[in-house]
Amino acid sequence: MRKRILVVTQHFWPENFRINDIVEGFLSDGIEVDVLCGLPNYPKGEWFDGYDAHGPFEEHFRTAQVFRCKEVPRKGNTSVRIFLNYVSWPWNARWSLNRLPGGYDAVFCFNTSPVLMCWPAVVYARRHHIPCVNYVLDIWPENLYSVLPVKNKFLRSVAQGVSDWLYRRCDRLIAMSEPLQKRLCERTGKSAADVAVIPQYCEDFYAQPIQDAALAERFGGRFNLVFTGTFTPAQSLETVIRAVCRARAMGASDLHLLLVGDGMSRDALTSLVAELNAGDCVTFCGSVPATDIPRFTTLADALIVSLSDSPDLGLTVPAKVASYMAAGKPxxxxMDGAGYAAIRAAGCGPACPACDVDTLAKSLLDLYNAPPEERARMGENAKAYYLTHYRRSMLLKRLETFILDGKAD
Incomplete structure (x- = not known):
């Protein structure tokens, strides 16, 4: 008899999240899937074409049945709108559980922010006596504080209590690194057997280069440093922009930063570039489909990943590290913590402390001046590390086994 999984995630296709590929992987491996999710509006808070506050609330993704729930869109990405978005979807999803057909063997929550996203998953699993497995991508409340400046001690204590309560009520947790596993075990009292370390894989297409003549004509002849992903305070992209400007002033005259993506920090970053008169060395490329990312990584001379200096952000390895390594570029x-350690272990490029503009600028200058064969060796090391640690087929199988059988290996 075929296994059935209920996937709970606020963000799903056509939004650009890795859960889309995970669901495709489940389906390809013969697992039946239903998805409980929101109405697509991330990251700008604007409804995607074909969607609005009135739905559609049921559709299909491949052979998966998709059940969508109402939410307040993030429009403007103000603190108030983000808060309303955070609380509205889990509330509406909780009261939409009766729409689901049932017959599931497990509930799997792809838990980006907020932690409240797993509440409907916990309720459904307990009601039907099936395991609830929570993939903890953004640990709360720590990740909340990197996005919203919550200073009130009472509110922070509430956020801590709610987060721990929800994590404890999940039957199994998935961490992306050993430091995060240790933190979750300490906070929940769960054993390591119930908190598996399964890194985020990257889709296979990230490993396939795509030559783009238009991009090469536009940006060729420069040393192109590429960042891809969401722009939030957690990424500390202001550090990257300042370091690029400083490295250019130190002699890296052709250094050029391409920012591929969008998010709540876009306006602040645009203002910073104007303030620094850096328009000639920083280009905002906007959001692109995930499958177009290899066009930029193929163009790149190097790829950059950054996080703020919050110690809690260092508990995980950002998902983009895997896709960067797959591209075979320096x-x-x-950043600090697990991501810093992964780059050092791979030997694929310089690793600098988080938010250290001077050290990052010096490292950029060194990489700019490095012989081509040294940068090629870094790229080869990156690809080798990806093949050993982040391959899709290997990690997807581990994910399925842990969700359905509770076995981590």
């Missing part, structure tokens, strides 16, 4: 990191 990777430079501005």
């Amino acid at each position: 990777v430079i990191a501005s």
Whole structure:
């Protein structure tokens, strides 16, 4: 008899999240899937074409049945709108559980922010006596504080209590690194057997280069440093922009930063570029489909990943590290913790402390001046590390086994 999984995630196709590919993987492996999700409006808070506050609330993704629930869109990405978005979807999803046909063997929550996203998953699993497995991508409340400036001690204590309560009520948790596994075990009292370390894989297409003549004509002849992903305070992209400007002033005259993506920090970053008169060395490329990312990584001379200096952000390895390594290009990191350690272990490029503009600028200058064969070796090391640690087929199988059988290996 075929296994059935209920996937709970606020963000799903046509939004650009890795859960889309995970669901495709489940389906390809013969697992039946239903998805409980929101109405697509991330990251700008604007409804995607074909969607609005009135739905549609049921459709199909491949052979998966998709059940959508109402939410307040993030429009403007103000603190109030983000808060309303955070609380509205889990509330509406909780009261939409009766729409689901049932017959599931497990509930799997792809838990980006907020932690409240897993509440309907916990309720459904307990009601039907099936395991609830929570993939903890953004640990709360720590990740909340990197996005919203919550200073009130009472509100912070409430956020801590709610987060721990929800994590404890999940039967199994998935961490992306050993430091995060340790933190979750300490906070929930769960054993390591119930908190598996399964890194985020990257889709296979990230490993396939795509030559783009238009991009090459536009940006060729420069040393192109590429960042891809969401622009939020957690990424500390202001550190990257300042470091690029400083490295250029130190002699890296052709250094050029391409920012591929969008998010709540876009306006602030645009203002910073104007303030620094850096329009000639920083280009905002906007959001692109995930399958177009290899056009930019193929163009890149190096790829950059950054995080703020919050110690809690260092508990995980950002998902983009895997896709960067798959591209086989040098990777430079501005972060602490698990991501810093992964770049160092791979030997694929410089790893700098988070938010250290001077060290990052010096590392960028060194990478700019490095012989081509040294940068090629870094790229080869990146690809080798990806093949050993982040291959889709290997990690997808581990994910399925842990969700359905509770076995981590």
